[in-house]
Amino acid sequence: GDCVMDYADILIKNAIIITMDKNKRVIDDGAIAIVDDKIVAVDKTSRVEQKYKSEKVICGKGRIVLPGxxxxxxxxxxxxxxxxxxxxxxxxxxxxxxxxxxxxxxxxxxxxxxxxxxxxxxxxxxxxxxxxxxxxxxxxxxxxxxxxxxxxxxxxxxxxxxxxxxxxxxxxxxxxxxxxxxxxxxxxxxxxxxxxxxxxxxxxxxxxxxxxxxxxxxxxxxxxxxxxxxxxxxxxxxxxxxxxxxxxxxxxxxxxxxxxxxxxxxxxxxxxxxxxxxxxxxxxxxxxxxxxxxxxxxxxxxxxxxxxxxxxxxxxxxxxxxxxxxxxxxxxxxxxxxxxxxxxxxxxxxxxxxxxxxxxxxxxxxxxxxxxxLMMEKEIGSLEVGKKADLSIFDYTMANMVPLNRPMSQIVYCGKAANIETVIIDGRIIMENRVIKTVNEEEVLRKTQKITEDIHERAGRGEYRRELFFK
Ligand SMILES: [Zn+2]
The missing domain is CATH 3.20.20.140 (Metal-dependent hydrolases)
Known part of the structure; x- marks a missing residue:
């Protein structure tokens, strides 16, 4: 009956949702439920909450959820x-x-x-x-x-x-x-x-x-x-x-x-x-x-x-x-x-x-x-039931976004990478609260600096690169 709850792996609630579906629907106080790699619900928080609960709830207050x-x-x-x-x-x-x-x-x-x-x-x-x-x-x-x-x-x-x-x-x-x-x-x-x-x-x-x-x-x-x-x-x-x-x-x-x-x-x-x-x-x-x-x-x-x-x-x-x-x-x-x-x-x-x-x-x-x-329009590109859970969560409480008057427009004209807080790909949290979960970012960046120096030396371009440093 109606009171049986389903479990979602991830539940994002109380967010503004920019769906990019064919009606370009924007949902205020919306929620998204994710099971495995898929979106199973996108609607008003009150409706989604009637159906889904989760051990992993992400509070979407002050946040916009965007298709990746x-x-x-x-x-x-x-x-x-x-x-x-x-x-x-x-x-x-x-x-x-x-x-x-x-x-x-x-x-x-x-x-x-x-x-x-x-x-x-x-x-x-x-x-x-x-x-x-x-x-x-x-x-x-x-x-x-x-x-x-x-x-x-x-x-x-x-x-x-x-x-x-x-x-x-x-x-x-x-x-x-x-x-x-x-x-x-x-x-x-x-x-x-x-x-x-x-x-x-x-x-x-x-x-x-x-x-x-x-x-x-x-x-x-x-x-x-x-x-x-x-x-x-x-x-x-x-x-x-x-x-x-x-x-x-x-x-x-x-x-x-x-x-x-x-x-x-x-x-x-x-x-x-x-x-x-x-x-x-x-x-x-x-x-x-x-x-x-x-x-x-x-x-x-x-x-x-x-x-x-x-x-x-x-x-x-x-x-x-x-x-x-x-x-x-x-x-x-x-x-x-x-x-x-x-x-x-x-x-x-x-x-x-x-x-x-x-x-x-x-x-x-x-x-x-x-x-x-990418020939994947049935799987990704919008936030709709049945599609892959590929999305980002955008913080609009920062100075570059306040006051919020027009979410879709402000994403384009005011948005910055710094507003992106959490990223989910294929139902998996890849970045949470600005921390990349899947690799050691600091180590990757340090190694990238080192291999860049090495390859320029190997290619006989070390001197050229060192000269550019001061130009
Ligand atoms: Zn190219």
């Missing part, structure tokens, strides 16, 4: 390169950051870089991360990232990166170029060992580098492989204007329009196009027609002066857009709140139109947009 943010583009190894490429042209950026370091990367470097990057993400409310791992100087080095995902408890997708050509001699180092066979066989091993591990929390995807770095045959095989294993594909597409201009000189059209003819099977709803700053109207139409989703990397696009992606037009045409922090060599922070605010402001000033993009649009990109990009 979903980061759809990252290069975690670049955490070791923070600020090494500041204030440079793209031509100088590569040879001063990624280029000289990648050949020396070890699995241990990957592990600590990934842990530090994930700690920063979790601290800003991110619960799922797609790491685009293109630095593979030795086989299976990506397992350093996967071990970090496993250990820290984030929902992690590892996009195994690869390139088989340097079409226009952009100077890709030899260790980045590998045969399609090598890349796919490495990926196959990663799939066998990792795909679906930890209650489905860890996944493997394919990540061909960019149009100028992957041949048509390579991309056709990529699609075949993705279909065989039912996994997604992510690729940098039309990031910089110069790259698109060069492509057009050679092929007479943009990469997107070229592929629509030459490798038409490449695009689909399981394809995340990253950056996509320089899209022509016809490119946008192709994305809309094929169901491609876009990862918009606001801060990276501003940092490298790549340009402003036509996001409002993409949204108008129904293309799901998600957000990516990109690697720390081109952002350099992984604070998701910084990106929420910069995204909405960048499009307003670019179009001289303050109504072009709203705070709610940006929250949608950070949550359900990300879920669609």
């Amino acid at each position: 943010f979903i980061n759809t583009h990252d290069h975690l190894f670049q955490t070791l390169l923070r600020s090494m490429g500041d204030d440079m042209n793209l031509n100088d950026w590569w040879p001063n950051t990624v280029g000289p370091i990648t050949p020396y990367l070890t699995k241990k470097d990957m592990y600590y870089a990934a842990l530090t990057g994930c700690i920063e993400l979790i601290r800003s409310g991110v619960t799922a991360n797609l790491d685009y791992q293109y630095a593979n100087p030795r086989p299976l080095i990506a397992e350093g990232v996967l071990e970090a995902f496993l250990q820290i408890g984030i929902r992690g997708v590892l996009g195994r990166g690869y390139s088989d050509v340097d079409m226009f001699d952009f100077g890709l180092p030899d260790d980045i170029i590998e045969s399609t066979e090598q890349a796919l066989s490495d990926t196959e091993t990663l799939i066998k060992r990792w795909h679906g591990k930890a209650n489905g929390r860890i996944k493997i995807w394919l990540a061909p580098g960019a149009p100028f770095a992957n041949s048509d045959e390579n991309l056709a095989k990529t699609r075949e492989f993705a279909n065989k294993y039912g996994i997604g594909i992510t690729m940098h597409i039309q990031e910089a204007r110069a790259e698109v201009d060069t492509w057009k000189e050679h092929f007479g059209t943009t990469p997107v329009q070229y592929y629509a003819k030459k490798v038409p099977e490449l695009f689909g709803p399981d394809f995340i196009s990253v950056h996509s700053v320089w899209l022509e109207p016809e490119d946008i139409k192709i994305f809309a027609k094929t169901g491609v989703t876009v990862s918009h990397n606001t801060n990276s696009n501003m940092y490298l002066s790549s340009g402003v992606a036509p996001v409002p037009e993409m949204l108008k045409q129904g293309i799901p857009v998600s957000l990516g922090v990109d690697g720390a060599a081109s952002n350099n922070s992984k604070d998701f709140f910084e990106m929420l605010k910069n995204t909405v402001l960048m499009h307003k000033v670019h179009t001289l139109n303050p109504t072009i993009l709203t705070s709610v649009d940006v929250l949608e990109m950070a949550t359900m947009g990300g879920a669609r990009s």
